[in-house]
Amino acid sequence: MPATAATQRRRRYPKKLPYKPKPPPEPHPFLLHLKSLPSPIAAAAALLSAPRHLHDHPFAACVLYRLARARLFPLVLPLLSALRSLRVPLQPTAFAALIDHLGAASRPDAAVLVFRAVPAFCSHSNATFHALLHSLVCNGRVDAARDMLPQAPKLGVRTNAVSYNVILKGVCHRDGFSGARPVLDEMLGRGVRPTVVTFNTLVGSACREGELAAAERLTDEMARRGAAPNAVTYALLMQGLCNAGRYDDAKKLMFDMEYRGCQPEAANYGVLMSACARRGDPDGVRVLLSDMRKRKLKPDDASYNVLIRCLCDAGRVDEAHRALVEMQLKDTATPSAATYRVLVDGCCSARDFGLGLRVFNAMLASGHYPLARTFQRLVRGLGEESKAEEACFVLEQMEKRGMRLDADGWQSVAACVCSSSSSPSEMKLVDDLALSS
Numbered sequence: 001m002p003a004t005a006a007t008q009r010r011r012r013y014p015k016k017l018p019y020k021p022k023p024p025p026e027p028h029p030f031l032l033h034l035k036s037l038p039s040p041i042a043a044a045a046a047l048l049s050a051p052r053h054l055h056d057h058p059f060a061a062c063v064l065y066r067l068a069r070a071r072l073f074p075l076v077l078p079l080l081s082a083l084r085s086l087r088v089p090l091q092p093t094a095f096a097a098l099i100d101h102l103g104a105a106s107r108p109d110a111a112v113l114v115f116r117a118v119p120a121f122c123s124h125s126n127a128t129f130h131a132l133l134h135s136l137v138c139n140g141r142v143d144a145a146r147d148m149l150p151q152a153p154k155l156g157v158r159t160n161a162v163s164y165n166v167i168l169k170g171v172c173h174r175d176g177f178s179g180a181r182p183v184l185d186e187m188l189g190r191g192v193r194p195t196v197v198t199f200n201t202l203v204g205s206a207c208r209e210g211e212l213a214a215a216e217r218l219t220d221e222m223a224r225r226g227a228a229p230n231a232v233t234y235a236l237l238m239q240g241l242c243n244a245g246r247y248d249d250a251k252k253l254m255f256d257m258e259y260r261g262c263q264p265e266a267a268n269y270g271v272l273m274s275a276c277a278r279r280g281d282p283d284g285v286r287v288l289l290s291d292m293r294k295r296k297l298k299p300d301d302a303s304y305n306v307l308i309r310c311l312c313d314a315g316r317v318d319e320a321h322r323a324l325v326e327m328q329l330k331d332t333a334t335p336s337a338a339t340y341r342v343l344v345d346g347c348c349s350a351r352d353f354g355l356g357l358r359v360f361n362a363m364l365a366s367g368h369y370p371l372a373r374t375f376q377r378l379v380r381g382l383g384e385e386s387k388a389e390e391a392c393f394v395l396e397q398m399e400k401r402g403m404r405l406d407a408d409g410w411q412s413v414a415a416c417v418c419s420s421s422s423s424p425s426e427m428k429l430v431d432d433l434a435l436s437s
Contacts, residue, residue, distance in 0.1 A: 030054050031062060040066035044079055048086070055086050061094040068101035073110055076102075077117070084120045092118065092125035099128065103135025108144075111135040129157045130166060137170035145170060161187075161195045168198060172205040177214065180205055196227045203233055207240030215240060231257070231265040238268060242275040250275065266297055273303060277310040282319075285310055293331075301327065301336045308339060312346025317355060320346055324359070337368040344370050344378065353381040357390055364397065372403045 030050065037043045043063045050059070060083055067075055076098060083090065095118050102111040115132045118124050129152060136145035146167050152159045164187045172180045180202055187194060199222045206215040215237055219229050234257050241250035254268045269292050276284035285307045289299050304327040311320035320343055327333040340363035347356030356378055363369060370378070375398045382391035398404070 028058065031058055034059060034062050034066075040070045040072055041075070044075065048082055052086075055083075055088045057089055057091050057094065060088045060090055061097075064094055064098055068098055071105060073102060073105065073107060076110070077113060080114070080117050084117075088121070090121040092122055092128050095121075096125075096127040096131040099131040099135050103131070103138050106139055108135050108139040108141055124155045124157050126157055126160070126162070129155065130162055133163060133166040137166055140174075142167065142170035142174055159190070159192065161192055161198060164192060165195070165197050165201065168201050172201055177202065177205040177209050177211055194225060194227060196222070196230055196233070199227055199229075200232050200236060204236045207236050207243070210240070210244060212237075212240050212244065229260070229262060231262060231268055234262060234264075235267040235271050238271045242271060247272075247275050247279070264295065264297075266292070266300065266303065269297065270302060270306070273306040277306050277313075280310070280314060282307060282310040282314060282316070299327070299331050299333060301333050301339050304331075304333060305336070305339050305342060308346070309342045312342060312349065315350050317343070317346050317350045317352050321355060321359065335366065337363075340366070340368050341370055341374065344374050348374065348377040348381060351381060353378060353385055353387070357382065357387075357394070360394065369397070369401060372398075375403055 034043045034046060037046060040063065043066055047054075047059055047063050064076065064079065067073070067079065095114060098114050099111045102108070102114060111132060115128060118128055129148075133145045133148060136142070136148070149159055149163060149167070152163070164183060168180055168183050171183050184194060184198065184202060187198070199218055203215045203218050206212070206218065219233060219237065222229050222233070234253060238250040238253055241247070241253065251272055254264050254272065257264050257268070269288050273285045273288050276282070276288065289303060289307065292299050292303070304323060308320045308323050311317070311323060324335060324339065324343055327335065327339075340359060343359050344356050344363065347353065347359060360370065360378060369375075375394065379391050379394045379398070382394065
């Protein structure tokens with residue numbers, strides 16, 4: 001029987017096997033050894049005493065990262081000096097990470113010293129340059145960071161929009177919108193094209209200062225310069241309008257976004273939800289959640305946190321609890337620790353300690369737990385309502401997490417246990433916990 005055309009094609013072009021990605025390479029045994037050592041100092045000693053062929057970037061970077069994470073910063077520069085004498089070929093990424101760690105630890109002077117050590121190992125890159133700018137700005141040295149910009153060509157680095165965005169953020173924080181506008185003008189004068197981040201930084205600063213007209217002019221300028229406003233831009237404008245008491249204008253702006261070629265996102269709805277919550281309007285928050293679903297935007301835990309907090313502030317904790325259930329069943333959103341904490345606090349404020357205990361149990365099952373003050377309020381309330389067994393359970397959970405009850409709480413629990421038919425084991429638990437406190 002002659003083969004059909006389809007059969008001939010199948011023979012000529014056999015079916016492709018499914019693509020199987022290659023498994024990642026196994027980590028080098030020496031790298032695993034450095035990570036397994038009990039302390040960063042031991043790892044540094046192992047690196048320096050290792051054979052010459054192991055004096056390479058991945059191993060040196062591993063040790064430097066361990067020192068930085070342990071905040072053993074005084075050992076970083078001596079180790080760099082030793083690595084330089086051993087001719088270890090460190091790459092710019094290691095230095096950028098070190099400078100970031102030093103900046104986060106409020107050590108800008110040390111960050112400058114590490115930056116100066118780079119040429120002994122490799123050429124500077126935008127990563128090291130921007131890491132230093134960020135470290136200086138985050139520690140209030142905006143002028144020092146700004147003075148670095150003219151030095152970039154000597155370092156073999158070309159300034160770009162990211163360089164100016166870092167400076168702009170610091171100037172906005174220190175000098176406000178009026179002081180930041182000249183940075184944009186300088187940027188344009190040097191032929192650096194602003195990005196959406198550049199304009200959003202300025203728009204946010206103007207809105208925080210109530211300069212809404214200037215913020216709107218910046219939005220128009222964005223479009224003229226080829227940086228189309230995005231959802232964050234409109235969220236900043238909406239926040240400014242809400243802060244000025246112009247909620248209806250903010251809501252109108254969100255619906256006008258589509259006509260300007262920008263789809264609303266969760267951040268835009270979040271601004272309106274927060275404004276509704278400040279006005280004590282949980283029903284308005286619900287309407288916005290419903291509208292999100294119509295637009296195929298999935299409400300997340302942050303959206304529900306606003307609703308739950310608003311309902312709790314209004315004393316409607318039963319509805320807040322239903323919202324917690326709804327977020328999991330209807331929107332498959334996972335409650336965060338903040339979600340549970342807001343609801344447990346709300347239950348304690350409304351003196352609904354039975355519901356508070358139910359939420360508390362769900363919270364523990366999810367791997368979260370309340371703050372110490374919430375623990376104390378819950379124990380005290382359960383004790384005042386003569387729920388000795390439940391109060392002892394919460395006490396036990398506090399003890400596991402190293403938290404202690406205040407004097408008023410102990411008085412409530414002791415009175416509850418003594419006045420009820422508590423079991424000897426419960427009374428012994430209270431005595432043991434009281435002694436340990």
